[in-house]
Amino acid sequence: MSARPENAVALVTGASKGIGSAIAKALAADGWAVAVNYRSDEAGANAVVEAIEAEGGTAKSIHADVTNGDAKALLKQVEEALGGPVLALVNNAGVARDNIALQLTDEDWDVVIGTNLSPAFRLTRDSLRSMIKARYGRVINIASVVGPRANAGQSNYAAAKAGLIGMTKTIAAEVARRGVTVNAVAPGFIATDMTAELATDEIVKAIPARRQGTPEEVAAAVRFLASDDAGYVTGTTLYVDGGMSA
């Protein structure tokens, strides 16, 4: 079992709020220097950095739009800001543009695939370089229970999330012997801004645990997959969903 190199940096995309911010804090608590990536919510990202620093951790907020295609530039920016290579990549940035397929526009489709799936591929490909060199790496893709299972009104989101899981398995198989693991975490119904309007009693009743999950519960799964203890776990999807997929 190999140990995390000392100068290792974790990059969490879309980390200014919700699940991403909880992941950034959890990884920092585990000793990672964390790049808190954000696109528009600078105040949110700075608050995450301050919270991490208040606990004695290391973090920097990193402004970048992951949909612009320049993954190499973002990785370089992170490396310069935090003084080490990105050896843990958490592809968390995501958006939803819901509608039934009959009503879904090309733009709704392209935005969701272009935000939730394609940047995850580019960042993974371009960070593998440092990970393979270090013989240590952790890629964690934040997928969803939607994708492996249906959710009417989210064909674009389901395609992106199922795509993440497929990509996770294949890249995991490609790089496993270099000490690099690639896994997915599939949150169920988690209490965030994205789900605030959906939290009806009816939906909660359909969850075996009879409650929404918290961002911290998702972050704990990511923290484990990023740890040295998870070195033999690769290509898998860890569901954090209160039993929704059971």
Place this chain on the structure above:
Amino acid sequence: MANAITEEAVQKTVYEALPQFGVDESDITREATFEDLDVDSLDLAELSQIIEDEYGVALKGDDVGKIKTVGDAIDLVVQKGS
């Protein structure tokens, strides 16, 4: 700054890199095929990275597909760098 590309220098780099992928040093010759050396696509991708870092010559997927022997790899890097 990238290093000067000479056949000798590139050969040294390649010969030194291959043992990292489990290749026995005594099996490495210019004529040896990567298949015989059990060097697969991931190993070749990593070798390409090492060469790019050292000489600034990027070998793309198409290039790597054409390489059969250790000598092919060395010649391609020298050719692309000149």
